[in-house]
Amino acid sequence: MNKLILITCFLLSICINKLSAQSIPAPTSMEVYMQKAESDTTNLYADTLFQANTKQFGKMIVVLEDTFNISKIYVKIKTSSGAATDLFNKTFLYSQSGVFADGTSFERILNVLYIGLGNFTGLNSFFGEAKLESTTGYQTLPATYSNTN
Numbered sequence: 571m572n573k574l575i576l577i578t579c580f581l582l583s584i585c586i587n588k589l590s591a592q593s594i595p596a597p598t599s600m601e602v603y604m605q606k607a608e609s610d611t612t613n614l615y616a617d618t619l620f621q622a623n624t625k626q627f628g629k630m631i632v633v634l635e636d637t638f639n640i641s642k643i644y645v646k647i648k649t650s651s652g653a654a655t656d657l658f659n660k661t662f663l664y665s666q667s668g669v670f671a672d673g674t675s676f677e678r679i680l681n682v683l684y685i686g687l688g689n690f691t692g693l694n695s696f697f698g699e700a701k702l703e704s705t706t707g708y709q710t711l712p713a714t715y716s717n718t719n
Contacts (some may be wrong), residue, residue: 628687
């Protein structure tokens with residue numbers, strides 16, 4: 571009888587740990603912006619699209635419902651949701667803010683993440699994705715953004 575109680579308690583503790591590992595919510599919302607890079611000399615006057623040689627800098631803003639128990643943020647940029655290859659793919663550590671050697675950046679202010687995506691060229695259509703990982707390894711479903719919808 572004591573063995574049965576011990577086994578039941580052990581299994582119950584595993585279930586509780588699994589449930590708590592899944593307790594981080596997915597990002598509430600996100601947006602991705604492309605802006606003309608400061609170093610670019612392309613004349614975009616009266617043009618609504620970036621030209622093929624326009625140098626751009628990408629930014630992503632991710633809003634979180636909760637900031638507890640987050641360890642990583644996975645970020646992707648593609649030309650569309652169905653694109654096979656990523657234009658950008660990086661994992662940021664939630665505890666490390668700053669500007670990084672690869673031209674990216676990460677900053678947290680309360681429940682909002684500001685992510686510098688680095689440089690792109692002539693990107694007019696894009697699809698962004700961000701998902702979170704908890705300190706126990708659980709990954710949320712991704713939040714997505716497309717500038718073509």
